[in-house]
Amino acid sequence: GAGVSQSPSNKVTEKGKDVELRCDPISGHTALYWYRQSLGQGLEFLIYFQGNSAPDKSGLPSDRFSAERTGGSVSTLTIQRTQQEDSAVYLCASRGWDQNTQYFGPGTRLTVL
Amino acid sequence: KQEVTQIPAALSVPEGENLVLNCSFTDSAIYNLQWFRQDPGKGLTSLLLIQSSQREQTSGRLNASLDKSSGRSTLYIAASQPGDSATYLCALPGSSNTGKLIFGQGTTLQVKP
Numbered sequence: 001g002a003g004v005s006q007s008p009s010n011k012v013t014e015k016g017k018d019v020e021l022r023c024d025p026i027s028g029h030t031a032l033y034w035y036r037q038s039l040g041q042g043l044e045f046l047i048y049f050q051g052n053s054a055p056d057k058s059g060l061p062s063d064r065f066s067a068e069r070t071g072g073s074v075s076t077l078t079i080q081r082t083q084q085e086d087s088a089v090y091l092c093a094s095r096g097w098d099q100n101t102q103y104f105g106p107g108t109r110l111t112v113l
Numbered sequence: 114k115q116e117v118t119q120i121p122a123a124l125s126v127p128e129g130e131n132l133v134l135n136c137s138f139t140d141s142a143i144y145n146l147q148w149f150r151q152d153p154g155k156g157l158t159s160l161l162l163i164q165s166s167q168r169e170q171t172s173g174r175l176n177a178s179l180d181k182s183s184g185r186s187t188l189y190i191a192a193s194q195p196g197d198s199a200t201y202l203c204a205l206p207g208s209s210n211t212g213k214l215i216f217g218q219g220t221t222l223q224v225k226p
Contacts, residue, residue, distance in 0.1 A: 004156070031211075031212065033212075033213060033214075035214075042216055042217070042218045042219070043202065043204075043214075043216040043219075044216075045207070045213040045214065045215070048211045048212075048213050050211070056211050056213065059213070091156060091157070093157075095212060100145055100147075100162055100164075100212070101147070101159045101162055102159070102212065102214065103159070104149075104156035104157040104158070105156050106154075106155055106156045107155075107156050109154075
C-alpha cells in the first residue's frame with residue numbers, strides 16, 4: 001500500500017516568512033511523528049500525535065514551531081518567521097497502534113535564505 | 114537522558130567485505146533498538162528491530178545484535194555490495210509511552226566495486 005508522503009519535497013523561503021509542511025501518514029496509523037535532520041544536530045524529535053490525545057510537543061525548539069493533525073490523519077508543521085537555522089530536512093513518520101516500527105516519509109528539505 | 118553514539122562516522126570498504134557498524138547507548142533500560150538505512154535525499158527505511166528481550170535479529174545479509182548490559186549494538190553486513198552504500202542509523206525509543214526515537218549520528222558506508 002501507499003507509504004508516508006510529504007509535501008513539498010523542497011521549499012526555499014526567505015528569512016522571516018512562514019512555511020507549512022504537510023505529512024500524509026499511512027492510512028489507519030494512529031501515531032504520527034515529526035523529526036528534523038540538520039547537519040549539526042543529526043536527527044531530532046520534534047512532536048508526536050497519538051489519536052485524540054494531547055500531542056507531545058517536548059521537542060519543538062521554539063514557539064515559532066507548531067503542528068496540528070486534523071481528523072487523526074494529515075498533519076501540518078508550521079514554522080513562523082523562519083530563521084536560517086531552521087534550514088533542515090523535516091521528516092514525518094507514522095506507526096500503527098500495534099507496531100513498534102515507525103515508517104518514514106521522504107522528507108521536506110527546507111532552505112531559509 | 115539517553116544518548117546514542119555511532120562509530121565510525123564513515124566507512125569505505127571494497128565490495129565483498131564483511132563489516133560491522135557500532136552503536137552505543139548510555140541508558141541500558143531500553144525497550145527496543147532499531148537500525149535504519151537512509152539513502153541520499155530519501156527518508157529512512159527500517160532494517161531491523163530488536164526487542165529488549167532479544168539478543169539478535171537477522172534479515173538476509175544483515176544481523177543486528179544487542180547487549181543491554183554493556184549498552185551496545187552492532188550491525189553486521191555480510192558480503193557487502195555497492196548497493197549497500199548508504200547512511201546507517203541506530204535509534205532507541207526515548208519513552209515507551211510515545212515511542213519517540215533518539216538517533217545516533219549515523220555511519221556513512223561506501224562500498225566500492
